[in-house]
Amino acid sequence: MATTESKAPAKDSRKKVGLAPNLDSGFYGQDIISVSQFTRENLEHIFGVAEEMRAIVKRVGSSDLLKGTVLACLFYEPSTRTSSSFIAAMSRLGGTVIPITQGVQFSSVSKGESLPDTVRTLESYADVIVIRHPEMGSAQTAADYAQKPIINGGDGAGEHPTQALLDLFTIKEELGQIDGLSVGMVGDLRFGRTVHSLARLLCLYDVQFNFVAPEILRLPLDVMNEIRKRNLPVTETYDVAEIVADVDVLYITRVQKERFSDLAQYEEVKDLYAITPELMEKAKEKMIVMHPLPRVGEISYAVDSDPRAAYFRQMENGMYIRMALLAAVLGKV
Amino acid sequence: MATTESKAPAKDSRKKVGLAPNLDSGFYGQDIISVSQFTRENLEHIFGVAEEMRAIVKRVGSSDLLKGTVLACLFYEPSTRTSSSFIAAMSRLGGTVIPITQGVQFSSVSKGESLPDTVRTLESYADVIVIRHPEMGSAQTAADYAQKPIINGGDGAGEHPTQALLDLFTIKEELGQIDGLSVGMVGDLRFGRTVHSLARLLCLYDVQFNFVAPEILRLPLDVMNEIRKRNLPVTETYDVAEIVADVDVLYITRVQKERFSDLAQYEEVKDLYAITPELMEKAKEKMIVMHPLPRVGEISYAVDSDPRAAYFRQMENGMYIRMALLAAVLGKV
Amino acid sequence: MATTESKAPAKDSRKKVGLAPNLDSGFYGQDIISVSQFTRENLEHIFGVAEEMRAIVKRVGSSDLLKGTVLACLFYEPSTRTSSSFIAAMSRLGGTVIPITQGVQFSSVSKGESLPDTVRTLESYADVIVIRHPEMGSAQTAADYAQKPIINGGDGAGEHPTQALLDLFTIKEELGQIDGLSVGMVGDLRFGRTVHSLARLLCLYDVQFNFVAPEILRLPLDVMNEIRKRNLPVTETYDVAEIVADVDVLYITRVQKERFSDLAQYEEVKDLYAITPELMEKAKEKMIVMHPLPRVGEISYAVDSDPRAAYFRQMENGMYIRMALLAAVLGKV
Structure with a gap:
């Protein structure tokens, strides 16, 4: 029996879903994929x-x-x-x-x-x-x-485009603008889908990127090249403490133990990516900490009461x- | 402790479910079981x-x-x-x-x-x-x-009475009437619950039945006897190609590999029940292909763009x- | 990384959840925990x-x-x-x-x-x-x-406070009042969470308690002491037949086989906690049988048609x- 899928049927790029729609926004009948x-x-x-x-x-x-x-x-x-x-x-x-x-x-x-x-x-x-x-x-x-x-x-x-949109929206709502910001991205930058998508969206603006990850979890080449094409300033370090004083946004993701073949290596580096009240003391007065959640320890619960902790407003x-x-x-x- | 269920309580055949109901249709407060x-x-x-x-x-x-x-x-x-x-x-x-x-x-x-x-x-x-x-x-x-x-x-x-009703409704909507149609039912006619129920409903009309199934999956005797009682014309064959040119409705169900104790036997017959663009070339210009879905290969995806493919409208x-x-x-x- | 949870943030005991609320009832913005x-x-x-x-x-x-x-x-x-x-x-x-x-x-x-x-x-x-x-x-x-x-x-x-509230509400709706009632509680009084909560709520009223349970499933000391503090009359027996004629409410829970290390012991006592039509013959004309459901045999299905069976109205x-x-x-x- 035939099991091969045929090509998708040719169709109007604007799908029909209602009467008297708003055609001006350009979103009517569109898919949101990327x-x-x-x-x-x-x-x-x-x-x-x-x-x-x-x-x-x-x-x-x-x-x-x-x-x-x-x-x-x-x-x-x-x-x-x-x-x-x-x-x-x-x-x-x-x-x-x-x-x-x-x-x-x-x-x-x-x-x-x-x-x-x-x-x-x-x-x-x-x-x-x-x-x-x-x-x-x-x-x-x-x-x-x-x-x-x-x-x-x-x-x-x-x-996961709606996640990237809500991340960017949060930055704009919390800090009033996006152009001119210094954005730190911390943790698993290699497999972190939300990091890649947000970084791509931020390329539409004039921002500075500060990437903080263990060597094996650094940002992939394709995302880095997109940023380079835009000639946006980039720094890369292993320790969040090195950037915390300078950034307007600290976007945290989890460094999973499972990514490390050598567990001792994980134990050695894990504290470099943890957000604690002590670390927050070095941060600007007006900045925000974000996280796509769920978190498992990478942001101390004691940070939750800090007004700069934006992750629940982000949700x-x-x-x-x-x-x-x-x-x-x-x-x- | 007592575990035997008592008889169901005697109750009004018309269940009470609202005020000022439409009593004329005969459906108010009724169960839909069969x-x-x-x-x-x-x-x-x-x-x-x-x-x-x-x-x-x-x-x-x-x-x-x-x-x-x-x-x-x-x-x-x-x-x-x-x-x-x-x-x-x-x-x-x-x-x-x-x-x-x-x-x-x-x-x-x-x-x-x-x-x-x-x-x-x-x-x-x-x-x-x-x-x-x-x-x-x-x-x-x-x-x-x-x-x-x-x-x-x-x-x-x-x-599965609501399935049978939507099947019959589809025939009426697509072809304008039910009386006088020639209906082909193809595939697993023995275990296919939807086939049995639709065949029973069709007995209320003047239709001709054309059953196409492997020997071990032929229509059960009880359904066949209901059709005979109504004196409706019936044909039975092993190959859908033999009936495709004559029918107004081609109702497809899946022939499952698991039904065959001898797998070679399954391989031998499976193509006799597959709906392909080549087969559709022999069909009438005005006819419909139906399927209760999900399908797993018994209708080629290339048939989907054929206007006679009615299975998504059927859904x-x-x-x-x-x-x-x-x-x-x-x-x- | 920090994994200890911080203390819950200090917050207004009245949570904010809408405009122009009814403040008089005392429930607006409150949690319902116990x-x-x-x-x-x-x-x-x-x-x-x-x-x-x-x-x-x-x-x-x-x-x-x-x-x-x-x-x-x-x-x-x-x-x-x-x-x-x-x-x-x-x-x-x-x-x-x-x-x-x-x-x-x-x-x-x-x-x-x-x-x-x-x-x-x-x-x-x-x-x-x-x-x-x-x-x-x-x-x-x-x-x-x-x-x-x-x-x-x-x-x-x-x-499970909403269960206790619906239980108490059922008693009030069915019998018109709560003060003055004689309440029988039957079955697993040790682990039955609904029994404990309802008993505590009943302590706000003037009721008489009649507890019926196997020795190993008797009411725990803390609940019994709450009742004693209120000086409410209490009886305890092993056999529901001893109290059925006197109570206004018979609240049944299941005696689970798994609670008994000696299965012979379970077989010996289980019939003492079963509600049957024969048992109901001895009950008052105006009384109710309640059960938090699901039941598995502890109330005979034949009791369902008895107007005193209140468990579905209770649901x-x-x-x-x-x-x-x-x-x-x-x-x-």
């Missing part, structure tokens, strides 16, 4: 909408902007943070959610169904689909086949960014 | 409502018809397609859903609770219950004990049929 | 609201009281009954739910995230959190860190109590 889709202009648009979303939530809790629309959350691997954030975002816009968020127990898939078939089935019920999948490129495959907008909720070693921003993106691809903003 | 409940008249009613539901969804996305009502999706085994379809259907009618859709992790059951107790608990929270259960007869058991309407979402080797129809049934048993249509 | 928080006065308030909730559900199905608010159901262990009841309660008040109800598959936790971090993340999306966790004290830990109200949905061997009351509590902590009643 940070490379974004320009300073459309980031400004999304950030502006996200600020409005925050105002709505703070003032009245929710709006009816997406009343009558349905989001399918298709998570092939569980991610409580991302799925909860999208569910809350859709709910606070008056829409509803089909929550397929348990990953392992995904029945059609266990029966051997292909991703394109699953997506085409779900889009017959829903108006927009968020997909989380362990394989790089899967979100693009879904988008190739779908007639409704696909939002990439993380595709393995690939991208909250995730909901506003996702509200903005959902409203945008459905043509409402 | 295709044998349906007549041409009440199928017409449901199909008419389903068409209205499609119009509402296409025009404005949703209605408030079931605002204030709650559906419990009680899935003892996961079925993403069926549960997603019901969740979307309820959402698009303004109602809400208790999604118990993971099957395995059903806690009360793992504590040994009986099906009647679980159903009676859930109906104290919800207005209507969809139940999916691996055991034949379980949906009827649930209905015997419940005071609120039960919809059978598949009971093992038993029935979408599932949502409209389920909207119609939910509204009907809750007395709104 | 039955020890309740007085006769605030129980009366909640019970009055629960009665109104029932009237709303019976009359129109739902209200818009909590429109625009989001509940996070954070279940570290599955509990279909409790989570379904909270989901239905929130839905029938016009709010929405983030359903994290599968326990085992909780992804952030499997990545090693601490409970405080998980709670602080979820409260950035939601307005109120219900938490179910296998460890005693976990709900209080969550409340210590959260800025939004936490409702304890069961913390292991600790408390339904759980939804009204949870509606009342959600509305109360969100400042609406």
Whole structure:
């Protein structure tokens, strides 16, 4: 029997998902797959909408902007943070959610169904689909086949664009601007997907990069080359203490023990990437500490009460960014 | 201690689920357990409502018809397609859903609770219950004990009436009528629950049946006898190529390798049940290919772009049929 | 790296969760962690609201009281009954739910995230959190860190206050009053969390306690001492038949085989705690049988049709109590 997939059907680059849409923003009917889709202009648009979303939530809790629309959350691997954030975002816009968020127990898939078939089935019920999948490129495959907008909720070693957007939005909200900032990125810069995506977005602005990682977890060449192409200033060190006094943003990720073949080596370096109250004493008065969470010890709990600890506000921003993106691809903003 | 279940309590055949209901349709307060409940008249009613539901969804996305009502999706085994379809259907009618859709992790059951107790608990929270259960007869058991309407979402080797309804609705929508059609059913006709239920519904109409299956997967005697009782014309063959030019409907199901004790035998026959572009060249210009999905190779992906490939429209129809049934048993249509 | 948790941040005992709240009830912005928080006065308030909730559900199905608010159901262990009841309660008040109800598959936790971090993340999306966790004290830990109200949905061997409230509400609704009643509690009184919590709440009233349990499952000393402090009359026996004629309430829990090291001992006593139609013949005409469910044989199914069997009405009351509590902590009643 034939098992090869045909090419994705040719389709209008603008997917049809509603009446009287806002065509000006450029987001209506579009997929959100990669940070490379974004320009300073459309980031400004999304950030502006996200600020409005925050105002709505703070003032009245929710709006009816997406009343009558349905989001399918298709998570092939569980991610409580991302799925909860999208569910809350859709709910606070008056829409509803089909929550397929348990990953392992995904029945059609266990029966051997292909991703394109699953997506085409779900889009017959829903108006927009968020997909989380362990394989790089899967979100693009879904988008190739779908007639409704696909939002990439993380595709393995690939991208997680809504995370990068909420990270950048947090920097802008906390510090007022992005141009001119000195940004420190700390920890596992090699495998840290969020670091790569945020670094790429920051290349749209005039920033200075300060990378802090163990030798085996340094930033990959492709991301570094993108930065070089933009001629942005870069420093690299092994110890966060060397940069803490100079940066406006300290973006932390976890250095996992499992990355080290020699455990003694891990024990030797791990303290160089830990954020403690003592370290924070050397930091600027106006700067922020960020983390994509979950954390497992890399930021001391004692730092939480420091007003510069922005990671929980960063989480909250995730909901506003996702509200903005959902409203945008459905043509409402 | 006493563990024998008592008889289900005697109850009004019309369950009470709302005020000022539509009593004319005959569906208000009824359970949907088997295709044998349906007549041409009440199928017409449901199909008419389903068409209205499609119009509402296409025009404005949703209605408030079931605002204030709650559906419990009680899935003892996961079925993403069926549960997603019901969740979307309820959402698009303004109602809400208790999604118990993971099957395995059903806690009360793992504590040994009986099906009647679980159903009676859930109906104290919800207005209507969809139940999916691996055991034949379980949906009827649930209905015997419940005071609120039960919809059978598949009971093992038993029935899956909403699937049969959406299949029949698709034939009517695609081809304009059912009487006079020649229907081919292909693949695993022995264990294919959807084939049995659809064949039974088609016995209400004047159709010709063309069954195509390997010897070991031929249609069971009980279904065949129902067709004979109606004196409807029947053909049986081993090769779909023999009927493809004559049929108006080609309903495909999967021939599973596991059914064959002799694998060589499977390899020998499998191509006789595969739908390819070459095969489709011999089919009528106006006919449809259907499949309950998921498929695993039995329909070539290259067929998807053929306008006669109706299986994704068939999925979408599932949502409209389920909207119609939910509204009907809750007395709104 | 630092892994010790800091102290919970000092915070206003009244959490901020909305505009123009009802401050009079004393529930606005409060956590619901333990039955020890309740007085006769605030129980009366909640019970009055629960009665109104029932009237709303019976009359129109739902209200818009909590429109625009989001509940996070954070279940570290599955509990279909409790989570379904909270989901239905929130839905029938016009709010929405983030359903994290599968326990085992909780992804952030499997990545090693601490409970405080998980709670602080979820409260950035939601307005109120219900938490179910296998460890005693976990709900209080969550409340210590959260800025939004936490409702304890069961913390292991600790408390399950909403269950105790629905139990007490059921007694009041069924029998019209609580003072003056004779209450029998039967079965596993040692490990039965619901028994302990209900007994503590009943200490606010003038009741007589009748405890019936095998020797190894007798009521623990701490609960018994609370009762003694109130000078309430208490009897203890091994056989439910000895008290059945005298009590107004018979609250049954399961005697688990696993509690007995000597199985012969279990077989010897198990019939002393079984509720059968024969036993019910000796009971008062106006009394009720209660059970937190699920049951596994300790109440004969033949008792279900007895009008004194209140356990399914008790389930339904759980939804009204949870509606009342959600509305109360969100400042609406």
